[in-house]
Amino acid sequence: MSGAWASDALKGRVAVVTGAGSGIGRSIAEALAGAGADLLLADLAEAGAAETAAGIARGDIRVEAAACDVRDPEASAALFARAVERLGRIDAAISSAGIGGPAALAHEITPAQWEAVIATNLTGSFLFAAAAARAMVPRGGGSITLVTSQVSEVAQRNCAAYVASKGGAKMLVKAMALDLAPFGVRVNALAPGFTDTPMTRGGDPGHAESRRQSLAHIPMGRMGRPEEVADAAVFLASDASAYVTGTTVFVDGGYLTV
């Protein structure tokens, strides 16, 4: 569990996290809990979200789990309605839900493969963030964070659908930050570099090659840990980032410096 933040940094705040059943999303949930937030944790795999919730449950915070498919236009709205109903308010919304793309040259990606990646990583991000904004605008503020990727900034071989989805999400963040600033709602991207999670542990030979290339390119010489990404998520959810909107926070071991 992460411990970089004071245990009351988010005391009394309510955060909703999707993709909370695994990897970076699970670590973000743990870090938010460590900072004292009450949580509604969601995932396509409800059992994963429930396992995360069970792992962090303790007496002084409220933690609930729910199913949520970010591709479903109604699902995120239901999630925020539940957060307000059960936990009383909504302060922060973080989406870590995402899937990797096919390991294929750009011109060999099928339309179905393309659609699948865009549906989760880009359309799902929009649906989640828009539902969060509709819940936050009436109460005059909030923080929305979309987990994007270092590939929102630089391309990677054999990864065009994923790269395009994350680049799109980066610009979605900027556009939403502009629209929502007058309402006190901040919108940011959190871009992990190459991070040790189930997503990067599995994979076919194409992904193994892209893993090898990524590692060779990281100035700090190692993969990131999901807890290191999570600490930046607490920053973006908290008042420590009160003047931060429309930007991307990279947690990438220096990947983008060279």
Ligand SMILES: NC(=O)c1ccc[n+]([C@@H]2O[C@H](COP(=O)([O-])OP(=O)(O)OC[C@H]3O[C@@H](n4cnc5c(N)ncnc54)[C@H](O)[C@@H]3O)[C@@H](O)[C@H]2O)c1
């Ligand atoms: N691991 C990395 O190196 C890395 C690097 C950059 C960006 N990212 C991004 O970080 C995020 C988390 O990735 P991770 O490495 O923790 O992967 P992961 O596979 O461990 O976790 C992703 C989670 O998202 C959930 N999910 C997938 N589709 C969903 C949907 N339609 N609705 C709701 N939940 C859904 C999965 O069930 C899973 O629990 C993703 O957006 C990923 O693109 C990861």
